[in-house]
Amino acid sequence: MSTGTVTKPSAAPKGGGRRKLTLPWIMLIVAAGLLLFSLVRVVSGADDLTSVGQVSGALQLAVPIGLAGLGGLWAERAGVVNIGLEGMMVLGTWFGAWAGYQWGPWVGVLLGLLGGALGGLLHAIITVTFNVNHIVSGVAINILAVGFTQYLSNFTFAEAEGGSSKQSPRIDQITKITIPGLSDWLQDLQQKHWFLISDLAGILGGLVTNLSLLTIVALLLIPATWWLLWRTAFGLRLRSCGENPVAAESLGVNVYKYKYIAVTVSGALAGLGGAFLAIVATGIYQEGQTGGRGYIGLAAMIFGNWMPGGMALGAGLFGFTDSLKLRGGAENVHALLLLVALLLVIAALWQLYKKKYVAGVVAAAFSVGFFLWYGLTDEVPSQFVDAAPYITTLLVLALSAQRLRMPKADGLPYQKGQGK
Structure with a gap:
């Protein structure tokens, strides 16, 4: 006869494990973040922080990073590290x-996707079939993609009207949509600069104003990836190749096939991000226009703990800080100093509550430093403004490193039949 003690198998181990964030907690955190942001906007007077144009610009800058991060997620969930995302984005742009x-632009989107997929396929052949170190292969693809596109530009764009060896002729834009009535109403509400209400209106307005159809496709790929990888048998098999390929093979999974599929899809998504840069973001190909976004997408994926939703948040964070730099420059970035100071106060209080006194004191000391920096200056150096997105990426990765869990077999060599 069983006892009541066996009914608790799901209890968290003593002193270990983190509770998974539920939807109500996530919504509460988002609401608290919005309140804090609104407070910073009101105190600093930087009204462009949550304007419709700011949010719309941030979304456009976040999409290529998010697509690259999504590509990295596909590859690494199957156990293949894809440092070559940058090169695959370059192929997508060209x-x-x-x-x-x-x-036409939609044919360009298709060819950009196929160009990135070819880079992914090459990475799969090198790493899966020939078992070459994943980092070495990725770096080689990045170098090869830059040289290859420079060579092609010399006898394609250089001879085309309106082009040169470093840029393409102008590309027609993909249709952008704006919801009439709602967009204008939200923009009017945002311009009143009311506490919280105007901030919420600015965020919603940015999502319904001048939205490219390709942006909508990119946004839909995030829940589609989550459903495919976490709610289907195909996704379970693919993820098992990144956790324990030997066990997956013993259950009849063709590990090579799933790794090939994942890395090729990874390259296609990165190529789609590159095509977005050339066709939607700028309307023209320019040499070097990816600007390291493939690497930043990889960082966004790591920040998101190899999950689509977290990756999207990381891409959005970088896109937002990059948009601040482009639109408001020093004034908006200066307002962020106050936001960082307040976040450090919260972090200090949390660490002290958990009785981690050293970490709490360090966070408090840094918060005082940021408060002084904000209070004693009216703007920040231009070099700091330019570096703000990259500094944000480094800080977020450093602060989130303790909660990360990569797939167990990510980057490890695998050969068919090695478990026998």
């Missing part, structure tokens, strides 16, 4: 622009 100015 092929997207090459096809886009000749046959």
Whole structure:
């Protein structure tokens, strides 16, 4: 006869494990963040922090990073590290622009996606079939993609009207949509600069104003990836290749096939991000326009703990800080000093509550430093403004490192039949 003690198998181990954030807690955290942001806007007077234009610009800057991060997630969930995302984005920008100015933007999107997929396939052949170190292969692809596109530009764009060896002719824009009535109403509400209400109106307004159809496709890929990888048998098999490929093989999973699929899809998503840069963000291909976004997408994926939702938040954070730099410059970034100071106060209180006194005192000391920096200056150096997105990425990764859990077999060599 069983006893009541066996009914508690799901209890967290003593002193270990983190509770998974539920939807109500996530919504509460988002609401608290919005309140804090609104407070900073009101105190600093930087009204552009949550304007419709700011949010719309942040979304456009976040999409290429998010697509690269999503590509990295596919590859690493199957156990393959994809440092070559940057090179695959470069291929996407070039092929997207090459096809886009000749046959239209949607053909450019398709060719950009295929260009990135070819880079992913090459990475899969090198790492899965020939078992080459994943980092070495990724770096080689990055170098190869830059040289290859520079070579192609010399006898394609250089000879085209309106082009040169470093840029393509102008590409037609993909249709952008704005919800009439709602967009204007939200913009009017945001311009009243009311506490919280105007901030919420600015965020919602940015999501319904001048929204490219390709942006909508990119946003839909996030829940689609979550459903495919976490709610289907295909996704379970793919993720098992990144956790324990030997065990997966013993259960009849063709590990090589799933790794090939994952890395090729990874390259296609990165290529789509590159095509977005060339066709939607700028309307033209320019040499070096990816600007390290493939690496930043990888950082966003790590920040998101190899999950689509967390990756999207990381991409959004970088896109937002990058948009602040482009739109408001020193004034908006100066307001962020106050936000960082307040966040450090919260962190200090939390660490003291958990009786981690050293960490609490350090956080408090830094918060005082940021308060003084904000109070004693009216603007920040231009170099700091330019570096703000990258500094944000480093800080977020440093602060989130303790809660990360990568797939167990990520980056490890695997050969068919090695478990026998």
